[in-house]
Amino acid sequence: MKVLRLRLAKTLAVIMVVCLGGFVCLEWIKDQEVPSIDDRPFNEALAPQVAQRGAYLVQVGNCAACHTARGGFPFAGGKGIDTSFGTVFTSNITSDKLTGIGAWSAADFWQAMHHGRSRDGRLLYPAFPYTEYTRITRDDTDAMFAYLLSVQPVQQTNRPHALKFPYNTQAALAVWRALFFSPEPFEPLKQQSDEWNRGSYLVKGLGHCQACHAPRNVFGATQSKLGLSGGLIPMQNWYAPSLSSPVEAGLQDWPMEDIMQLFKTGKTAHSSTLGPMAEVVFSSTQHLNQKDLRAIAHFLKELPRQENAKEDRKLSTTEGQQIGQSLYLNQCAQCHGDHGEGRGDYPALAGNRTVIMNSSVNLVRIILSGGFAPTTEGNPRPYGMPPFGHTLSDSEVTAVATYVRNAWGHKAGAVMPLDVQKTR
């Protein structure tokens, strides 16, 4: 009986593997046929005007954030993007004919953006977020391409990726694409307004908000069905909070003006951006025109509400709270107030979503690393939060983080020393 059951299980397993293999093969074959690309003529005469629009789109898409290395030439690539599979180095997208994309056609560029394939047909790594860029229209990719052709050429050979086997093979990429990617044009919803649709287009396409704000599975694929429900940014130890949940970073209950102000200036009267979002505001959203800013705010404000499951956390202890409180009063209260009420530019911690949300990653990260909101036209001289990583021990950070999560009526549970160690 036992033997029979074992044999049955084995047979089932074999059938499943064969089915999965078959599915992957079929998808792979489908992926190999490069769909006929509309190689429409690229009007050189119109290029300067188009390029101006392209410059705006390239800025909104924040291409430079990845394609410019620290201290490197703009758009010449070479920046390492750390992933759990190894490091992907960004490519040179200047107009250099030999090492950049100067010899590409507008159709080649579209193929990269929409299909995730390079000019030579090579499959691209999804660290380049073509999983989102696939929704950008051909008109927009043409404009972006026209702008990039106007960027000063820089001769700099692309650095090969440093990925572990088997992730360094095209076969692995083909399997990944079979499972997690299909080119998909943006479909506006008829029942929604033009403004909402514009916001949706920018958030889901060019803005590639999902690259951080959506959870990723073990294969590193963003789970688009879960929308913008929050995700841990791989290797960076920052949590991109859920935009669907008003108890995380959801904007459903905010006035439109506040949402727009946050994207434009990096700060409102009751909140500010730090870490990766400070970068997004600094390089991208502060440059949004008023119409696009409003469209994005509108779309995000109307995102369906959805709360994440609560993490199971230990409760704080009275003794722990006392230790945390004395640390808080010595180190934090001078700026954030004795009762977490905030002072001037220093945000209130009482009722602060970063303090009380499920994930304590950002709270711990901010205590350890501090930081400044980005400098923007609306906030040109930001105040800073000191990094406490080298003055407070793991247990002290644990105590003070737990204290603020459970003081002033909060009931957000304890932070564990392991949470702090993981973030250091």
Place this chain on the structure above:
Amino acid sequence: MSPTASSSVSRLLPWWLLFIALYQGTALAAEPPDSMGQRMQACATCHGKEGRATNSGYFPRIAGKPAGYLYNQLINFRDGRRQNATMAYLLDHMSDQYLMEIAKHFASLDLPYPPAQTTKAPAATLARGEQLVRHGDASLGVPACASCHGAAMTGVAPAMPGLLGLPHDYLLGQLGAWRTGMRRASLPDCMGEITRRLSPQDVVAVATWLSSQPVKRGLPVGSLPAQPTMECGSGFR
């Protein structure tokens, strides 16, 4: 209300008023000042209150350094010519304009210096260090530190830093980083050139002598008596 209760309220009224006045007074005092010092509190955990770090430990004093020097360093951290993850993280999303304001703020602070540090070092080390600092070593092609950083070693406006009042470990770390190329400046990178001509023992001697010197007045001088012998990419801009 009973007469006794009413009279106790009126008797306590002045106390209540005093309490409210005091409470409001503290609330007003609690508003953080709209100053650069307040904005730069984030720097104080490492560089000390007002940027005058002690000379123990690793962190350099920034108060009173020339504004051009501080600005160049802020840019170098942001753009990867100097490697420090904390500095890069803090400066990543700042405009050049704000970095300049930060540099000018710390440059404007004229504050007392900590006592000298490595005064009990071996005499031979101190002597070699002093020789290199004051006179250089022609056989190695090393100019005197003083020929660029000023005879008093307190730096030269606008962008040549003073070398005194810094922790020994910091000086050692920086000279080592120049030598290995971990710390760089705009080309021509004269400090990289000079430190590569020095032996590790010479680097120790220079750092030890510099950190053994007391500082009374640390502010940079306006100009040098003679044109420096080496051209530097960042020292005078």
